[in-house]
Amino acid sequence: MRRSTGSYRSRAVVLAAVAALGAGLLSGCADDGDDSKSGKSGGGGGGGTTITMGLFGTFGFEEAGLYDEYMKLHPDIKIEQTVIERNENYYPQLLNHLSTGSGLADVQGIEIANITEVGQTQAAKFVDLSKTEGVKKENWLDWKWQQGTTKDGKTIGLGTDIGPMAICYRKDLFQKAGLPTDREKVGQLWSGDWNKYLEAGEKYMKKAPGDTTFVDAASGVYNAVISSSAERYYDKSGKVVYKDSPAVKDAWDIATKAATGHLTAKLQQFQKTWDQAFANGKFATVACPPWMLGYIQEKAGDKAKNQWDVAAAPKPGNWGGSFLGVPEAGKHKEEAAKLVAWLTAPEQQAKLFAKRGSWPSAVASYSLPKVSTAKHPYFDNAPIGQIFTQAAKGIPVQVLGPKDQIIASNIADIGLLQVDQQGKSPEEGWKAATKSIDNALDQ
Known part of the structure; x- marks a missing residue:
């Protein structure tokens, strides 16, 4: 992939x-x-x-x-x-x-x-x-x-x-935090609504074991939410609309709420610190397409076998x-x-x-x-096979644009990273992201 x-x-x-x-x-x-x-x-x-x-x-x-x-x-x-x-x-x-x-x-x-x-x-x-x-x-x-x-x-x-998107979660950490561990019941916690995912996170943090957090990164939350939306950065006519996109606003609001609500481990995905957090069991959930399973298995190691499980995501995404x-x-x-x-x-x-x-x-x-x-x-x-088949069949027909990657990368690695790691306000993070995107797109 x-x-x-x-x-x-x-x-x-x-x-x-x-x-x-x-x-x-x-x-x-x-x-x-x-x-x-x-x-x-x-x-x-x-x-x-x-x-x-x-x-x-x-x-x-x-x-x-x-x-x-x-x-x-x-x-x-x-x-x-x-x-x-x-x-x-x-x-x-x-x-x-x-x-x-x-x-x-x-x-x-x-x-x-x-x-x-x-x-x-x-x-x-x-x-x-x-x-x-x-x-x-x-x-x-x-x-x-x-x-x-x-x-x-x-x-x-x-x-x-x-x-296709699912949520991978640590059963042992969920149990210690008083949340259900059965994959069907876990999926029901947030079924149909990414805000319910945050609500589950708030419940988790009330009894979070040790120094663990609910989720790895605000950027991971954003990516999962936006991946379940049809129209994101461009409209069907090919116009760049991310600044006024309801889907982008919703994903940004949910991701920054996770950051400011102290639900995240303040990590950047695919960096060494993220890998180490898998190995040390520092967070309880992560947005999880099929290709992520092997990554988790390698980074979390044999000691975490059967502690990780897979549940349906709030909404299908890709x-x-x-x-x-x-x-x-x-x-x-x-x-x-x-x-x-x-x-x-x-x-x-x-x-x-x-x-x-x-x-x-x-x-x-x-x-x-x-x-x-x-x-x-x-x-x-x-x-x-069942979990990802169901997710795949529910993925919306997404409107893709030629510079989707540039827009998404700057939102994640500029805007959300400032909110998640530097303590900037969501407004400050959004301003930094849009400025960087405008420069990249020569707007």
């Missing part, structure tokens, strides 16, 4: 955790390492056509054995993969290659944070994958298909993974996901499109989930046993 600070996190965030945890259900996606790795891999297939894959982070296709399987099915095909670990380095290179029409792989990965900009500015340079044999729109979640399809109906990318596209300038467009169709088919998405923990965007895979019966042994055998 690909995530960036704030709304998204670069794909490289949780993948080292996956590698460390080994095969089987269920880890996560990536670790936010540096960009020192950039190489080619592949094998099998002795045939005369080599299809090149240009990706970022770790999509997991090779690790899950999907390339080898495809090459056995198609002996005339060889798959070769080039990887740049961080999307912030990968994406500018992709845009440069698209502008020059050279240096492109036959298949290119596209992060959810960039899919709208690519669709608006580069659509003519991609093959319409909706016309590829075997591609059926109904196989995907409707909102995921729409994200990869332009307003005039051209599908420039087929969805790989998504990040954090993460990517697409595969086929550039028009590629050497093997027809063969590449067939490979993309196969890699993103429900059966392959289910295999990738079982091996790598990437939650499928193909709704048709949810009825397959690898997904529907999935449980996570570290989280007291939580029925994650």
Whole structure:
């Protein structure tokens, strides 16, 4: 999965955790390492056509054995993969290659944070994958298909993974604070309303064990709340509206209330202090897409096995996901499109989930046993197949804009961080965030 600070996190965030945890259900996606790795891999297939894959982070296709399987099915095909670990380095290179029409792989990965900009500015340079044999729109979640399809109906990318939201919580800490521990009852504490999540936090803090807090970070709360909203930073016409967006205001108010109400551990996600807090059991809840499970397992360690559990979030939301596209300038467009169709088919998405923990965007895979019966042994055998399927089906069709990532990152890492860590007022934090965003957007 690909995530960036704030709304998204670069794909490289949780993948080292996956590698460390080994095969089987269920880890996560990536670790936010540096960009020192950039190489080619592949094998099998002795045939005369080599299809090149240009990706970022770790999509997991090779690790899950999907390339080898495809090459056995198609002996005339060889798959070769080039990887740049961080999307912030990968994406500018992709845009440069698209502008020059050279240096492109036959298949290119596209992060959810960039899919709208690519669709608006580069659509003519991609093959319409909706016309590829075997591609059926109904196989995907409707909102995921729409994200990869332009307003005039051209599908420039087929969805790989998504990040439906849940809440991971510490049962041992909940019990000591007098809160229910059963995952169904925990979900009922805040069902349908993020404000109820804060109310549960206030109850927790009255009897909080030791020096623990209810939640990790104000930015994490904000991201979870805003992820469950349809219209956020842009309206449907493409206008930047975050300053007047009811969804942004609601998410900001809830997040800053968590900060000023002393419900947070005042951390910044994906930093060493955050990792240490997992290890030391310093907070009781965290917004939790499927890829977060492996991260928690690695950072919290064996001593916290069965202490963590998974409950439904107040509202369905999405954090993460990517697409595969086929550039028009590629050497093997027809063969590449067939490979993309196969890699993103429900059966392959289910295999990738079982091996790598990437939650499928193909709704048709949810009825397959690898997904529907999935449980996570570290989280007291939580029925994650059921929990995340329900969340995925409830995610709204989100209006994405070309600069969503910039807006979200500044709200989280400038505005909310000042409120959460520096004690600034919500008004001061908002002013700092909007000033930074305006500078970034040249407004």
